[in-house]
Amino acid sequence: xxxxxxxxxxxxxxxxxxxxxxxxxxxxxxxxxxxxxxxxxxxxxxxxxxxxxxxxxxxxxxxxxxxxxxxxxxxxxxxxxxxxxxxxxxxxxxxxxxxxxxxxxxxxxxxxxxxxxxxxxxxxxxxxxxxxxxxxxxxxxxxxxxxxxxxxxxxxxxxxxxxxxxxxxxxxxxxxxxxxxxxxxxxxxxxxxxxxxxxxxxxxxxxxxxxxxxxxxxxxxxxxxxxxxxxxxxxxxxxxxxxxxxxxxxxxxxxxxxxxxxxxxxxxxxxxxxxxxxxxxxxxxxxxxxxxxxxxxxxxxxxxxxxxxxxxxxxxxxxxxxxxxxxxxxxxxxxxxxxxxxxxxxxxxxxxxxxxxxxxxxxxxxxxxxxxxxxxxxxxxxxxxxxxxxxxxxxxxxxxxxxxxxxxxxxxxxxxxxxxxxxxxxxxxxxxxxxxxxxxxxxxxxxxxxxxxxxxxxxxxxxxxxxxxxxxxxxxxxxxxxxxxxxxxxxxxxxxxxxxxxxxxxxxxxxxxxxxxxxxxxxxxxxxxxxxxxxxxxxxxxxxxxxxxxxxxxxxxxxxxxxxxxxxxxxxxxxxxxxxxxxxxxxxxxxxxxxxxxxxxxxxxxxxxxxxxxxxxxxxxxxxxxxxxxxxxxxxxxxxxxxxxxxxxxxxxxxxxxxxxxxxxxxxxxxxxxxxxxxxxxxxxxxxxxxxxxxxxxxxxxxxxxxxxxxxxxxxxxxxxxxxxxxxxxxxxxxxxxxxxxxx
Numbered sequence: 001x002x003x004x005x006x007x008x009x010x011x012x013x014x015x016x017x018x019x020x021x022x023x024x025x026x027x028x029x030x031x032x033x034x035x036x037x038x039x040x041x042x043x044x045x046x047x048x049x050x051x052x053x054x055x056x057x058x059x060x061x062x063x064x065x066x067x068x069x070x071x072x073x074x075x076x077x078x079x080x081x082x083x084x085x086x087x088x089x090x091x092x093x094x095x096x097x098x099x100x101x102x103x104x105x106x107x108x109x110x111x112x113x114x115x116x117x118x119x120x121x122x123x124x125x126x127x128x129x130x131x132x133x134x135x136x137x138x139x140x141x142x143x144x145x146x147x148x149x150x151x152x153x154x155x156x157x158x159x160x161x162x163x164x165x166x167x168x169x170x171x172x173x174x175x176x177x178x179x180x181x182x183x184x185x186x187x188x189x190x191x192x193x194x195x196x197x198x199x200x201x202x203x204x205x206x207x208x209x210x211x212x213x214x215x216x217x218x219x220x221x222x223x224x225x226x227x228x229x230x231x232x233x234x235x236x237x238x239x240x241x242x243x244x245x246x247x248x249x250x251x252x253x254x255x256x257x258x259x260x261x262x263x264x265x266x267x268x269x270x271x272x273x274x275x276x277x278x279x280x281x282x283x284x285x286x287x288x289x290x291x292x293x294x295x296x297x298x299x300x301x302x303x304x305x306x307x308x309x310x311x312x313x314x315x316x317x318x319x320x321x322x323x324x325x326x327x328x329x330x331x332x333x334x335x336x337x338x339x340x341x342x343x344x345x346x347x348x349x350x351x352x353x354x355x356x357x358x359x360x361x362x363x364x365x366x367x368x369x370x371x372x373x374x375x376x377x378x379x380x381x382x383x384x385x386x387x388x389x390x391x392x393x394x395x396x397x398x399x400x401x402x403x404x405x406x407x408x409x410x411x412x413x414x415x416x417x418x419x420x421x422x423x424x425x426x427x428x429x430x431x432x433x434x435x436x437x438x439x440x441x442x443x444x445x446x447x448x449x450x451x452x453x454x455x456x457x458x459x460x461x462x463x464x465x466x467x468x469x470x471x472x473x474x475x476x477x478x479x480x481x482x483x484x485x486x487x488x489x490x491x492x493x494x495x496x497x498x499x500x501x502x503x504x505x506x507x508x509x510x511x512x513x514x515x516x517x518x519x520x521x522x523x524x525x526x527x528x529x530x531x532x533x534x535x536x537x538x539x540x541x542x543x544x545x546x547x548x549x550x551x552x553x554x555x556x557x558x559x560x561x562x563x564x565x566x567x568x569x570x571x572x573x574x575x576x577x578x579x580x581x582x583x584x585x586x587x588x589x590x591x592x593x594x595x596x597x598x599x600x601x602x603x604x605x606x607x608x609x610x611x612x613x614x615x616x617x618x619x620x621x622x623x624x625x626x627x628x629x630x631x632x633x634x635x636x637x638x639x640x641x642x643x644x645x646x647x648x649x650x651x652x653x654x655x656x657x658x659x660x661x662x663x664x665x666x667x668x669x670x671x672x673x674x675x676x677x678x679x680x681x682x683x684x685x686x687x688x689x690x691x692x693x694x695x696x697x698x699x700x701x702x703x704x705x706x707x708x709x710x711x712x713x714x715x716x717x718x719x720x721x722x723x724x725x726x727x728x729x730x731x732x733x734x735x736x737x738x739x740x741x742x743x744x
Contacts, residue, residue, distance in 0.1 A: 009229055011067055011076075014300060019224040021243065022685075023651065026218030026275035027250030028284045030495055031342050036329035046322045047332045052269060052292060053148050053186055055119045058088035059318045060286055060333060064215075064273050064294035065123045065151060065190070069098030074108030076303040081111035083310035084118045087318075090292065092121035092151055096141045097128060112146040121188065122147035126154050129175035130168045135182045142185055149186040149210070152176060157194055161226040161239045173203055180208030191215035193222045193274055195247025198502065201259040211269040212256050213294060217246025219275030220297055240684040249274040250288060251497050254434045257289040261435075279320025286333050287342040344433075344441060392734045396450060399463055399470075403449045406471040410522040411515070424511045428482060428499050442494045444481075447735075448596055449474040452604035454731045455618055458723055461608025465526070469553055469603040472523035473560070475515050477596055480564055482512035487572060516561075523557055526550045526607065553603055560599035567591025574658050578680070582663050586627070594626030601732070605722075617722030618732075624715030625736050631708045632742065634659035638692075639701060650688045660707070661700040668698035712740055 013019060048059040063080050067073040077093060084091040091111070099106040112120060122141040124133065129152075142150050159165035180187045189196075189204045190213035196204075204212060227239035247255070253272050260268045272285035273294030282293045295317070302309040330336045408431065413422045426432040430443025449470035456466035482499050484490070486508055491501035500508035526549065570588035574580045601622035605615045637652030638661055652659050656679075665675050671694040683691050695701065715736060720727045727733055 010225060011073065011300070013225050013228045014220065014297065015304065017225075017228050019220055019222075019228070021218055021221045021246075021275075024217050024244045024246060025248060026216065026281070027248035027495065028218075028275075028281055030250065030344055031284050031288070033280075033283070033287075033324060033328040033342055034340060035327055039326055039329040041326060041329065041331040043322065043326045045331060046325045048318060048322055048325065050291065050333060052090070053119060055090075055117075055148065056088070057090055057119060057292075059282075059321060060290070060292050061089045061282060061314070061317060061321075062121075062271060062273070062292050062294040063089060063091040063299050064213075064296035065092035065094050065121070065153065066296050066300055068094040068096065068109045069102075069105045070108060076300070077108060077111050078114050079303045079307040079310055080299060081114035081118065081120075082307045083314055085115035087311060087314045088118075089314065090119035090121070091115065092294075093123050093145055095123050095125050095153065096144060097125060099144060100124075100137055100140060106144055109144055119149075120145055120147045121149050121151045123151040123153060123190075125166070126152040126172060126176055126189070127156070127159060127166045127169060129179070130170075130172055131166060135179055138179050138183055142183070147185065149188055150179075150183060151188045151190045151213070152179065153190045153192055154200075155192040155222070157242060157245065158192060158222045158226060161223055161235070161242065163229065163231050163235060173207055176204070176209070177207035180210070186210035188213055188271070190271070191252075191274075193217060193220055194245060195249065195252035195274065196256055197247060197252070198255040198259055199504070201256040202263065205260065205263055205265060205268060209268075211271060211291075213271035213273055214249065214252040214256055215294070216249030216252040216272075216274035217244075218249050219273075219277070221246075237682045237684060240686075241682070243685075247491065247497075247501075249276070249285075251492070251501075253285065253288050253290060254497070255502070258435060279317045279322075280324050282317065282321050283324040283328075283336060284342060287336040289337070344439065392731055392738070395454065395731055399450065399453050399467075400446060402464075402467055403446065403453075403470050403474065406467050406522070406525075407475060410471055410475065410518050410525070421511065421514060424499055424503060424507065425515055427502070428478060428511070430494075434497065434502060441496065443496075444474075444478070444494070446474060448477055448600040451597065451622065451732070451735065452600040454735065455601040455604030455622075456608035458618070458726065458730050458732055459605050459608040459610040459614055461604075461610075463604075466604045466607040468522055468524075468526040469607055470600075471525075472519045472557065473596060473600045473603065475522055476519040476557075476561065476564075479512045479515035479519060480568070480596075482508055482515065484568065486512075487568070520554070520557065523553055524550055526553065549607055553606055556599060556602055556606065560595055563591040563595035563599075565591075567593070567595065579666075580658050580663055582660065582667060585658065585660055585663050589627060589630045590623070593630040594623045597626035597629065598622030610722075614722045617718050620718035621715045621722065621732065621736075624711045624718060625739060628708050628711040628715065628736075629739050631660055631704055631711065632739065634661060635701065635704050635708070636742075638662070638695070650692055653683050653688060653691055654685065656683070661695060661704045664703055665695045665698045665700045668700070671695075671698045708740070712736065 050057050050060045063084055067076055073094065080091060093109050093111065096109055099109050122145045124138060124141050128137070138150055141147075156169050160167060176189070187209055188211040189209045193215050195216035196212055196214045201212060221243050223239045223242035223245060227236050230236040230239055249272060252274075253270065256270050260266055260270070269291040270289060271292045271294050272290035273296070276282060276285065276293050276295045277298060285293045298313055299310055302313045325331070325333075325336065328336065328341050330338075330341060336342065407429065411422055411425045411429065413419045423432060423436040427434065427436065428443065430441040431438060433439050433441065452466050452470040452473055453463035456463050481493065485493060485498040486500045486505055491498055498508070499511055567588050567590065570584070571592055574584070574588065598619050599622070602615055602619040605618045610618065634652070637657065637659055638650055640649070642649055653662060665671055666679065675691065675694045678687060678691050678694070716733070719730065719732060719736070723730055
């Protein structure tokens with residue numbers, strides 16, 4: 001297919017098909033402006049204008065590069081250019097490769113006559129520099145549009161997924177550097193919808209790029225667009241598998257902003273595009289550091305109608321931007337970046353005053369037991385559809401701040417030269433943002449340390465004595481998450497970038513290793529101090545007993561560590577195998593999930609003064625509840641309510657996750673052959689319903705529920721053996737029931 005014909009296909013698919021991301025978002029939903037009831041500025045006085053590349057724009061809005069090369073595309077470009085001229089914005093044309101190779105299509109890109117005063121960008125695919133294009137072709141593209149700057153767009157994934165894609169991407173950076181050095185206009189590097197990473201941002205800036213358009217993920221999924229153009233079923237499957245690929249726009253913006261500060265170029269312009277849809281999105285992007293924001297899809301649909309329709313959309317966007325600034329008390333764009341104007345959604349939860357810790361420092365809030373979206377003050381009893389004893393929420397409210405304080409003490413900066421090492425830990429733990437500013441961010445449910453303290457109390461001990469152990473298990477858990485993210489290639493956790501995604505794999509491995517070592521240091525703090533809350537009946541009432549408990553705890557803690565690595569080994573090995581049995585899977589989650597939950601409870605019992613029989617019973621309780629917890633998680637990953645889980649139905653199947661219900665179905669004699677065929681060929685959104693029907697036919701959901709209830713019942717039996725008459729009033733029982741009822 002000709003280059004021009006491909007562009008017409010892209011327009012048709014964007015207008016007619018659903019090609020948006022279904023799970024990955026831009027990340028802007030994590031931020032909210034603080035409403036100002038006294039804005040102290042008149043609406044008419046709010047200034048949305050900016051200056052860029054020597055031209056004044058009425059608003060920081062770029063009509064992003066979309067099209068060109070055909071008669072229809074030429075009409076769209078003319079309408080867009082007319083609107084941009086009248087409204088005083090910036091505009092980029094689509095890839096001009098067609099015009100350079102097919103001269104008769106050049107007129108579709110010639111828009112300067114319709115926008116004589118606008119800021120205009122020419123556009124070429126950077127990869128063409130590996131296919132014979134030189135600075136001469138770049139100059140011709142600029143001259144054709146009479147452009148103020150040249151965009152070199154980066155689209156490696158799209159090219160790989162296109163039937164006619166260009167696949168030679170090696171050695172491209174040096175050619176980009178040559179263009180930047182020789183061409184007479186600024187050069188802008190632009191992704192097309194998958195985002196710019198920290199590494200690429202640094203490489204581009206070092207190469208001499210004058211601006212970066214991050215074009216992050218969260219809007220149009222170009223892999224989905226290419227799926228609709230695929231010529232074979234294999235190509236369709238490949239494209240479909242990358243629908244949710246990319247760096248969210250807000251995350252990519254943070255990456256590039258951080259890099260430009262690191263390299264000493266804070267004024268290098270950043271364009272934020274990718275999923276930008278509203279004036280509030282524009283305002284958020286500016287508040288987060290963008291100098292210009294690019295929108296394409298909203299304008300494309302109106303360009304189909306008329307110039308006037310495009311102008312009306314521009315007016316609406318700028319009005320929405322202006323009102324957002326007004327209601328935030330920001331008289332100009334720079335004011336949007338002042339502290340306190342835009343906040344993370346995690347900060348919207350009102351903070352209740354708390355007593356200070358022994359060191360006199362106020363306690364920070366953390367996540368609740370079951371939901372990462374609730375603070376510890378939000379109590380489990382406040383979760384939708386769940387009625388929990390008030391005592392459970394009271395326990396969390398009392399002890400979570402002390403656990404957080406203990407962990408912060410363990411993970412404190414040792415020496416100024418190594419401060420960043422510990423700051424990365426603080427970021428992962430939810431105590432700092434990407435540039436290490438202190439804050440409170442969603443970073444986990446903290447179930448395991450609370451279980452540790454509950455077990456201590458359940459056997460008659462003082463939970464304060466188990467705080468070092470509770471901190472140790474949570475730090476160990478987070479060490480494993482940092483390494484899991486590397487091994488699984490996950491760039492996002494709790495809606496924030498992972499450590500390796502921000503600072504690279506070597507640093508992330510090192511941060512995880514540091515936390516692993518410090519988890520043992522946290523545990524040993526139990527013998528180094530005599531709890532100020534200890535009572536005469538406490539297991540740690542005398543220093544000798546404290547040392548004895550700490551040594552025994554180290555032995556148990558080592559067993560947890562070994563089990564964790566064994567479970568992770570099995571999990572990784574399963575990814576390389578076509579067939580995994582249910583029995584093998586259960587063995588894997590015994591190590592990966594159940595071991596830490598069981599170990600957390602056993603450690604709490606140990607520090608509470610439990611005898612061997614009690615400790616063993618509570619360990620078995622934790623083991624079974626851990627298995628039930630994972631099975632519930634597996635079921636939610638397939639049948640969970642998307643409105644509650646935040647994930648599409650059947651998400652784990654689409655991710656090819658070998659979860660328990662799926663493995664049961666793959667072994668079931670009635671459906672195994674059909675389900676195995678689907679699994680082997682690749683389950684996509686198109687045949688997901690067929691896979692779900694087969695699981696229903698195999699009664700995989702009912703079987704999984706039976707397994708869940710079986711482990712839950714065995715856990716309660718072990719709990720009863722350990723606590724006897726105290727079982728019914730135990731917080732461990734209440735939490736076990738909560739885990740069974742959770743919906744996210």
